Amino acid sequence: MIDSPLWLAAEPALLPSRIQMAFTLAVHVLLVPLGVAFPALTLVMEGIGIFRNNPVALRIARRWSVVMAVQFAVGAVTGTILSFEFGILWPRMMGRYGAALGLGFAIEGIAFFLEAIFIGIYLYGWRRLAPRTHFLLGLVLPPAGVLGTFAVLSANAFMNTPGGVTVDAGQVVDVDAASVLFTRALGYEFWHFLIAVYMTAGFAVASVYAVAWLRGRRDDYVRLAFAVPFTIAAALTPIQLVVGDLSARALAGDQPQKFAAMEVTWTTRDHNPEVILGWLDGSGQVQLGLAVPSLNSWLVGYSPDTVIRGLTDFAEDARPNIVEANITHLAFDVMIGLGLAGAGLAAWYFWVLWRRRRLPDSTWFFRLASLAGAGCYLAVETGWITTEVGRQPWIVYDVMRVSDAVTEAPASFVWTMLATLVVVYSLIGYFFVRLLMQLGARWRDEDARAIEAPEEGAPYGPRPRRLGHGS
């Protein structure tokens, strides 16, 4: 760390600003999968309930909608913070590229608005709206989530492969809207992330009921609540492997520094090995790690003769430093490992489903399934780390450095804000988890006593009764 000037460059607030952005984004990205994809799962469940006349499915959907709304509320708060951090931490990036980066975010504004409105209607409309009306109004949510994902990924893709802008004297003087919104990286980033959030939501929700299965609950409720999200997530897993592979291969051309960091390739060469785990030392040697000869060249160009550019092919101030490269590499490997493990679990599931026409009944299967949710969240985090840390030192790839975008605020200010945010986020996290546990406990209790009032007492629904005006 010390030998790298990029960590503590001239701007004193650079380090705390990077940490703060990383921290708040890392938290926000945890809330995204359920925010985007949970409504779709809930609607599938509600659809089963309405069109197959299944009261158990309806009860599940109704409970899920509570979790969905609470989690959306927390995500809305952490997302609002991010939009302000663009100004507080990186004012000069927005000053120069706001006219381009903003396009995606403006579209995101529409999506956010629709989500906020229709989540309110969906959650609070269970009792008074006709079932089909309620279902139909809910159908706005999944496309709104996809639109929001597109918009944010479009902005991120611009940071990775900027295009469509004409810059003159540090100012964007012309914008080609379509080219800005659809930069090269969007194609793979969008599909990779969209599939990731649906997988994560599916596996995460299913893992709750895998735990219930392990604790001995085997009723229709648990089987249905497990099977629907798990099937959706498992079906997406093999697709994700293909999309992920395409993404990595595209990076070799689009962002060769990032690709070199992911693969810890120090010098440009053919017959490049695929290094599994391990790390680069200060002299560019890979320590530990398992090197599969020529595999990386094979994967990129289907031939061992494919030349892969190494980190040293780039100027020292235009590539990730050793620490950043190692973080990128390890995060990438963890993501790949989790993806392969998920594919194995999906294969197991579909094998049993196909051969025996029923859910697996192996305890080991459910043990692994109960970890799949956490595994997916870890994969989302590590994938995001790969993309963001691998882009360093650039904030907008190849045209603006992170150190050129940072605020002029003193480091002490940003450190203080960071500390405050850590405290507040911890509080939010604590209350959020406690709330979910309270809801879970109450619903288990209701199932035991067969009471139907899933939203009662949750912070977003049904609306708290006024004192003194009840019956």
Next chain:
Amino acid sequence: MAPELIALVLLLGVAAYSIAGGVDFGAGIWDLLAGTSPRGREARALIDHAMAPVWEVNNVWLVLSIVVCWTAFPALFQATFLSLYPLFALALIGLILRGAFFAFRHVAEDAREHRLADLVFGISSVLTPFFFACALGAIASGRVGSGSAFEASFNPMSIAFGLVSVAATAFSGASFLAGDARRYGAPEMIDYFRRRILASGLVLIATGTVALAVIGLEAPSLFRSMVAGRGVVFALATMVLTPAVMLLAWRGMYRWFRVLTVGAVGSMVFAWGFAQSPYLLPGKLTIEQAIAPPATQTVLLIVTVALVVLVAPSLALLLYLDQKNTLESPEP
């Protein structure tokens, strides 16, 4: 033409947040002042009930304004945040605390925790609009981009704007809560909030007068524009509408008074915005100088149209269902 139109969209966003968010913050302020008497507890329950389904949507106006600001006027965004980051950081912390503790006071397990959550929610409801409005005052003062961040952020103008906004949120909060009390058929609560409309209205008139005096001393050209230029229509509107709402409340006439409240608060924001135009940063940066390239303007106008076409009916549906008490659990 397009640049002015987009500036108007931004001003509308700020005004919408001042109104919708303001009603929310105001409710939080009355929650803080409600105390623990039976009457106060009843008021607090009504506040909770009224806020639940809409408070998140209100927040979207804020995000929208920020996004339009950095997309349409990147230079304004950069200069403002480079200078006023202390205010935005404080407002932001207030905003998260408020959102989090509004949600979590419902899961608080014992009375002590509950009181703490109420307190944090209430205090952050005062501080958040204060600091946001301070930022507008700082912009109006012309100090953005000169002097230290501290001087730019905290000066007579920013403090005056902050105080006015706290009074205005309390005023609009009381006005909307009186309306909710009517809708729920709670006569005691109507009276409770009626008296609060009058009290906060008086405070609003007092702080508004002081603020106008401060503007006259600190930013004479803005003052001229407010009393005899582009802002005058809106300045007059707010001076007429605020007492009009109070008069209706005093006489117990509840027709139109919420619309008039929206008019009073919205006019205040417009009075500032129009008086300052064509400057985004008085004396330093005009709309023409800061506007993004044409393609960005086009996208923003398309997004605006989409908002009107898609979001307006949705929002209307939400408010309609809410006002019809459809979004509600039946009484036990």
